[in-house]
Structures are given as C-alpha cells and as structure tokens.
Amino acid sequence: MTEDEKMQVAVFRFGVISDFVTGAQMSRGEKRRLMRDKCARKWQIPFSQKTSLSIGTINRWCRLYKGSHGDLKSLLPKDRCDQGKSRAMDEDTCLSLIELKLQTPSLSVPQLIEQMNRQSRVSPGIVLNNSTVYRFLHQQDLIDLPVKKPVDRRKFEAELPNDLWQSDVMHGPRVDVDGKRRKTYLIAIIDDHSRLIAHGEFYLSEALRSYLDAFENALAKRGLPRKLYVDNGAAFRSRLLEYISASLAIALIHSKPYQPQGRGKIERFFRTVRGQFLPGFKGKSLNELNEAFDSWLSNIYHQRKHSSTKQAPIERFAANLQCLRAAPDNLHDYFRKVARRKVNKDRTITLNGQLFEAPVALIGKRVELLYHDSQPQQVEVKYQNKSFGMLVAVNLNVNCRVKRDKNNNPQIHSNTSPNEYGGGKLWSSKRKHDDEQ
Numbered sequence: 001m002t003e004d005e006k007m008q009v010a011v012f013r014f015g016v017i018s019d020f021v022t023g024a025q026m027s028r029g030e031k032r033r034l035m036r037d038k039c040a041r042k043w044q045i046p047f048s049q050k051t052s053l054s055i056g057t058i059n060r061w062c063r064l065y066k067g068s069h070g071d072l073k074s075l076l077p078k079d080r081c082d083q084g085k086s087r088a089m090d091e092d093t094c095l096s097l098i099e100l101k102l103q104t105p106s107l108s109v110p111q112l113i114e115q116m117n118r119q120s121r122v123s124p125g126i127v128l129n130n131s132t133v134y135r136f137l138h139q140q141d142l143i144d145l146p147v148k149k150p151v152d153r154r155k156f157e158a159e160l161p162n163d164l165w166q167s168d169v170m171h172g173p174r175v176d177v178d179g180k181r182r183k184t185y186l187i188a189i190i191d192d193h194s195r196l197i198a199h200g201e202f203y204l205s206e207a208l209r210s211y212l213d214a215f216e217n218a219l220a221k222r223g224l225p226r227k228l229y230v231d232n233g234a235a236f237r238s239r240l241l242e243y244i245s246a247s248l249a250i251a252l253i254h255s256k257p258y259q260p261q262g263r264g265k266i267e268r269f270f271r272t273v274r275g276q277f278l279p280g281f282k283g284k285s286l287n288e289l290n291e292a293f294d295s296w297l298s299n300i301y302h303q304r305k306h307s308s309t310k311q312a313p314i315e316r317f318a319a320n321l322q323c324l325r326a327a328p329d330n331l332h333d334y335f336r337k338v339a340r341r342k343v344n345k346d347r348t349i350t351l352n353g354q355l356f357e358a359p360v361a362l363i364g365k366r367v368e369l370l371y372h373d374s375q376p377q378q379v380e381v382k383y384q385n386k387s388f389g390m391l392v393a394v395n396l397n398v399n400c401r402v403k404r405d406k407n408n409n410p411q412i413h414s415n416t417s418p419n420e421y422g423g424g425k426l427w428s429s430k431r432k433h434d435d436e437q
Helices: 004-021 028-040 055-067 091-103 110-120 130-139 207-222 241-246 260-281 286-301 311-317 330-335 425-436
Strands: 164-176 182-192 199-201 227-230 252-253 335-343 350-353 354-357 368-372 375-383 385-391 402-405 411-412
Touching: 004 028, 004 055, 004 241, 004 252, 028 055, 091 110, 091 130, 110 130, 164 207, 164 260, 164 286, 182 260, 199 207, 199 286, 207 241, 227 368, 241 252, 241 330, 241 335, 260 286, 330 368, 335 350, 350 368, 350 375, 354 368, 354 375, 368 385, 368 402
Parallel strands: 164 227, 227 252
Antiparallel strands: 164 182, 182 199, 335 368, 350 354, 368 375, 375 385, 402 411
C-alpha cells in the first residue's frame, strides 16, 4: 500500500474507535452495548473486502491509539507478514465460484463446492471449505439476504455542547459579483445539543476550500466537537477533511446515501433561514448578504427561545462551557495540505512545479510536506513526526557559486567585485600587448 492509502486506513480506524478514545466516560454496560453494535454492523473498510470487525480488532486499535498518546499514525496498517504467499483461494478459483453461483443461484454452499470439484474448476492445491466459500460469496453480495425489516428511526439529541455537530450546504440567493449575478451557497454547522450555529457563511462555491474555511472558523469560535455529522457530498468525502478531523480527534461521520433524516436539525435550520431571513434581505452584494446574516444570527436566532429545547441556543450552549475542548493555538496549521515526496540526492524536492532545497540529513528519505494553497512558498518538512523546519526555494544562480570547504560546509565564492566588470579580459589583454610593441 502507498503512504496515502495507509493514511486512509488509519483515518477509518480512528472513526471506528473514536467513541472509546475521545468520548465521555461510559459504564461497562454502555461500552459493551456500543462494542456489540460496532461488531454487528457492516463497514466499508478501505482496500479490503471484509465488511465486519471483531472485538479483538477494535480493542487492539484502541490500545495502539492510547499507547501512542493520541498519535493518528499509530493506526497505520503494517505490511503483511504473509505478503506474496498464496491465500485460501486463488483468482481463477474465485472467478469460477462467481460464475457458477450466477449460473445456478439456487445452489447452497455445500452444493456449490461439490459442483466445483466435480467440474474440476478448483485450482491444484486449493481445498474449498464451507466457511471460506460462504465468506467470499458474502463479500461479493452473492448470498441471498433476508427480507429487510422496517427501519427503526428515533429522535435523538446530543447530551452536551460540542458532542455532535451537523453540517450541510444550502443553495442561497444570487448576488452581484463584478457586474455578474452569481449564485451563493450557505455553509452552516450546527451544534446538536444547543442548536447554536458554530459558524454560518454564504460562499460563491460549495467546493472543499469554502467548506474548510467555514469549518476552521467554527473550530476557532466554538472549540472542538467530538463528532462531525455530514452527508456524502464531494467536499465531505475529501481525504484532507478526513485527515484534519482525525488529527484533531474529531470523528467524521457520513450519513447513509439518500437518507437525510439523521441531519434533521440542520435541515430545519435551513428552512428557518429561507422562511425568516431571506425574505427580509434587501442587499445585492455578497458582503451585504453575510453582514445581514451574521447580524440575524447573533441578535435574533441565537437569542430566541428554540421550540424544541425551550432555551435560547446561546444560553443552552453556554450552560456547560466547562466541558468544551478549546482549539489549539496552531489551529491553522492543521488545515495545511499534506504531500509526500522523496528527497533527491542533490537535496531538491519538487512541489507544485516549484523546486525546494531540503536539509542534507533528509537525502534519500521519504518526507511529508505541509503547506497552504494561499502560501505555496511556506512549506514545512517533516520526517518520522519530527519537523525539520521550512524548506528554502532553490536559487540556481546562487547554487552555481556554492563551494564546499574540507568540512563540507557551504561557502559562496565570487571572482567579481560589485564595481568591477570582469568580461572581455582576453581581448583587453591582447590590445595592451600590442600597444607595448
């Protein structure tokens, strides 16, 4: 697996164990019930055909994360010790199983194995057993599933502020931008317990950059939530958002596709915006829209008693300030993009078409580069979780004059002084010799 793929697995594993390693204290009974629920559900495990997790696996991930004092990289998968060796079934046998099952779907697993052996479809050295074949067919969704029962949906509410945030995007009105009418998008994040809006702002795009700006503002103003509940939009499925959330010990949860019921609170807020704020807005520009919206949030929505909680959102949020996690002082650094590069023998690294120079100690090492799109020249380099400072952009004109002393220390030499022109020496020397003759 590549480094990026391993990081995706680590982020998934954190999402599974987040309730155990970042949540409030739970009784043994609550932990057992939560563990049973996690083991009973189906998971979409990155780069794996498995769909279930065992108690031992989840406990092992918890021990690794706690033992590293919350380091996300402790959850990176290790290379398999049996890599390159044959597994229970080879590719040809698997393809034959699928083909035979599709041709005769009524066959049970024992009958399927019998037909595979009778028709000599099993590769030499492979022995089929019921559990192996059943597990494989189950992973391929080729086992008949029982009739689905009605879904048990119940109202819920987070126990404390910042236990759970919900977030979504609403299509807003058009505004004037450089002489053109542009569509706006309201990105809002609501605290499930208090109904307070951690941050809400209209943008000209619903892309990842806009959402990360809103998310960072929310964290800076209201602290860190334990969970962030979003839908399956492109921005919410971003690897960068998953990495940022996991690094801040925030569990990123996605709702099931085409089932918006779990995000009911943010949807109800959007209905309030459409019915109570937008009809009264008379401005034309994006700045006017956001100024009016911020004023409405602060002076009306946050101060008014909510119909469900019977408290004003700001009052309910402030009632338990002692349980909030403050955002780190270097919060902006968590929103940097991460790129992985190998340092060349000449110490150079290329990032986004720009050539940088790394420290000598990193030659040949695969390092992490952290940077903001808005500041592409400021790139921090890390190796094995240790920072080696900021990279320096390569100046080829300076490098051509760099010499090394006997201790391999750089020294810049120049044969020309600032006030002396050093060109044309050959011809001037010849003319002087001719004059003397």
